[in-house]
Amino acid sequence: MTATRGLEGIVATTSSISSIIDDTLTYVGYNIDDLANNASFEEVIYLLWHLKLPTAGELEELSNLLAENAALPPEVIEHFKMYNTKEVHPMAALRTAVSMLGLYDDKADVMDPQENYMKAVRLQAKIPTIVTSFARIRNGQEPIAPRKDLNFAANFLYMLNGKTPEPVEIEAFNKALVLHADHELNASTFTARVCVATLSDVYSGVTAAIGALKGPLHGGANEQVMKMLTEIGSVDKAEEYVLDKLEKKEKIMGFGHRVYRQGDPRAKHLKEMSKRLTELTGQGKYYEISEKVDATFTSKKDLPPNVDFYSASVYHSLGIDHDLFTPIFAVSRVSGWLAHILEQYSDNRLIRPRADYIGPGKQEYVPVSERG
Numbered sequence: 001m002t003a004t005r006g007l008e009g010i011v012a013t014t015s016s017i018s019s020i021i022d023d024t025l026t027y028v029g030y031n032i033d034d035l036a037n038n039a040s041f042e043e044v045i046y047l048l049w050h051l052k053l054p055t056a057g058e059l060e061e062l063s064n065l066l067a068e069n070a071a072l073p074p075e076v077i078e079h080f081k082m083y084n085t086k087e088v089h090p091m092a093a094l095r096t097a098v099s100m101l102g103l104y105d106d107k108a109d110v111m112d113p114q115e116n117y118m119k120a121v122r123l124q125a126k127i128p129t130i131v132t133s134f135a136r137i138r139n140g141q142e143p144i145a146p147r148k149d150l151n152f153a154a155n156f157l158y159m160l161n162g163k164t165p166e167p168v169e170i171e172a173f174n175k176a177l178v179l180h181a182d183h184e185l186n187a188s189t190f191t192a193r194v195c196v197a198t199l200s201d202v203y204s205g206v207t208a209a210i211g212a213l214k215g216p217l218h219g220g221a222n223e224q225v226m227k228m229l230t231e232i233g234s235v236d237k238a239e240e241y242v243l244d245k246l247e248k249k250e251k252i253m254g255f256g257h258r259v260y261r262q263g264d265p266r267a268k269h270l271k272e273m274s275k276r277l278t279e280l281t282g283q284g285k286y287y288e289i290s291e292k293v294d295a296t297f298t299s300k301k302d303l304p305p306n307v308d309f310y311s312a313s314v315y316h317s318l319g320i321d322h323d324l325f326t327p328i329f330a331v332s333r334v335s336g337w338l339a340h341i342l343e344q345y346s347d348n349r350l351i352r353p354r355a356d357y358i359g360p361g362k363q364e365y366v367p368v369s370e371r372g
């Protein structure tokens, strides 16, 4: 047996949800560019869960279900007041709150396709409420309930800021949600599938996935990108900063990808949004710094930006706190996790690979009293 480090290139399952072939990303066969330019996030959720685009009636039904299920059990809101929300990372709070949701769902362990679908609806609906409630409570503000007249993207911004977002903000945020929704067998999705393949419950699968997304090599990179842009501070310092990091063999966050070689097809959409939004909000320097980092890095290393790089300046220009960037990734990616969880249950087999043992050979047991 020989191990492949990081399972690179290993095909671990079949899936009908999304594909990356020759650097082209599709959800159920629809090109990501088409979806980013035209689809609402609610349509994409439906697409990932049902493997077809919804009719107007089906879309309305799903949108209503999401709106009806957005409220949290009061215990989850209360528990945010039990610890110092200013010191806790929102991804840790989200991980705990999602696990807690399972305690208040009396169907959590019922293994039935329709019940599992309804758990998917409840999780997709409640995760934005968790993220925005946590963000408000730590600022000493009361959580805000979603509005029936706003779509998913608009409601998130409304619940976060307490004011109706502008059309340009809704359009950008919707597009970001569409772009982040699913990505084949990425680390957090694989984690979710491994977890539920033991026939554990949907809440356990999503909690595990949140844990995997949190890391800076995966979803956590978007917050680190903003930290870097802030540290650089002005465009004239960008080149030196990147060269210095490369000299020290440190990674530049937001670049590189396990699967894409020529480039991430989502990055161009985020780059265009970053330019537009940073200019519109007087934050143009963050686009300029990003462009300079991008040009310097890619001229030295043949590694184009990934989805996390320009999303950082997009979220910053929407006025979002930097430590909420990764929870926002989860608000979108949970749609993909849930699609994969439902797919895994539909044709399940335990996921249990092998390890190539490289530890010591045969050893004789020595009682503790005789060990030196």
Ligand SMILES: CC(=O)SCCNC(=O)CCNC(=O)[C@H](O)C(C)(C)COP(=O)(O)OP(=O)(O)OC[C@H]1O[C@@H](n2cnc3c(N)ncnc32)[C@H](O)[C@@H]1OP(=O)(O)O
Pocket: 006, 216, 217, 218, 219, 221, 250, 251, 252, 253, 254, 255, 256, 257, 258, 259, 301, 303, 306, 307, 308
């Ligand atoms: C939503 C997402 O999860 S997208 C990814 C988000 N993560 C990041 O942006 C973090 C920065 N990027 C990385 O750490 C990596 O590119 C990953 C984790 C995305 C992919 O990792 P892997 O496929 O294992 O590639 P690996 O880390 O082995 O890199 C291959 C080579 O490129 C280099 N490299 C890869 N990414 C970077 C980077 N961002 N900065 C500098 N060098 C890099 C590595 O140092 C390595 O060089 P070497 O062969 O000389 O040792």
Ligand SMILES: O=C([O-])CC(=O)C(=O)O
Pocket: 182, 183, 185, 186, 187, 218, 258, 259, 306, 307
């Ligand atoms: O696919 C991956 O390895 C990382 C990921 O989640 C993405 O790029 O959206």
